């Protein structure tokens with residue numbers, strides 16, 4: 001199965017935690033269509049932990065859906081999702097129990113992969129809780145990778161071991177199509193900032209067939225739901241979404257999309273940001289910020305730069321501080337000198353407007369925790 005672009009969709013966990021249900025999933029699938037999320041590229045509806053009964057079926061050994069949450073079973077849920085032209089995601093875990101203590105796939109990998117195939121599943125998130133100490137994590141992901149490859153259905157393998165055991169080095173080899181690279185996000189500035197910083201030296205590992213999954217977005221949660229925490233404001237969400245796009249992360253929405261506000265909706269459907277995220281060359285960003293004291297990364301600012309296909313580029317100026325800052329980018333760091341006669345023409349991804357052409361340096365004044373993001377082209381200087 002080829003996965004050439006970071007997967008895009010929605011997952012039940014961040015907001016609904018232990019309470020996924022058929023009704024919620026159906027309403028969310030309807031919202032995907034009504035709100036234009038499908039047209040913007042979102043396709044997977046993923047049911048996370050807590051969908052099954054507490055124990056496997058005694059006779060068949062299979063995991064069984066909780067009839068209180070999914071009265072018509074999982075196949076019916078999958079059929080509904082498919083009837084909307086969307087794809088169906090589910091969840092299991094490499095250990096003996098899932099993180100919320102439901103049956104997991106350790107020792108049942110091949111049987112569970114067949115069960116998911118019978119349900120019509122197209123995407124499996126595969127977690128890492130309750131792994132026996134004696135078991136080798138890499139082998140467990142290999143096992144499920146093989147199980148999915150032989151189950152008779154194309155199922156995207158979304159590995160979720162939180163970056164443990166330097167999984168960015170080996171997860172691609174297990175057949176996984178994405179690897180969760182960090183611990184769980186919560187809806188706060190510190191949480192998403194730490195996730196981004198932790199991936200700065202690893203983003204080269206996010207490439208076609210196995211993308212970095214920096215966790216489900218908290219964009220639009222405003223402190224509500226399971227991982228609500230302190231909540232963020234819209235500036236944070238604009239930054240978070242832009243950074244996930246710059247880093248070619250999976251884009252899994254985590255807010256309640258049946259109640260999503262207009263501004264958030266517009267943000268997560270931003271065609272320029274999605275174009276950056278989904279760029280088929282999937283080249284990594286580099287930080288080209290230039291600090292006054294020549295330290296490698298300033299504590300409070302970043303300028304991520306990324307080459308895109310079709311001769312385009314992306315720039316993201318990020319102010320990590322709580323004060324307005326002037327942020328510099330020197331084009332000579334990109335191999336471009338003022339004497340070359342070319343400059344980067346910046347198109348603001350939020351307004352669609354061209355804001356200028358820069359050939360020696362660009363200076364942006366960025367509000368606290370905000371980002372300025374541009375898609376750029378190299379053009380002759382006038």
Ligand code: GLA
Pocket residue numbers: 013048049098099100127160162183184
């Ligand atoms: C782990 C994962 C989360 C979520 C929960 C479910 O913590 O990292 O994303 O799936 O388990 O219990």
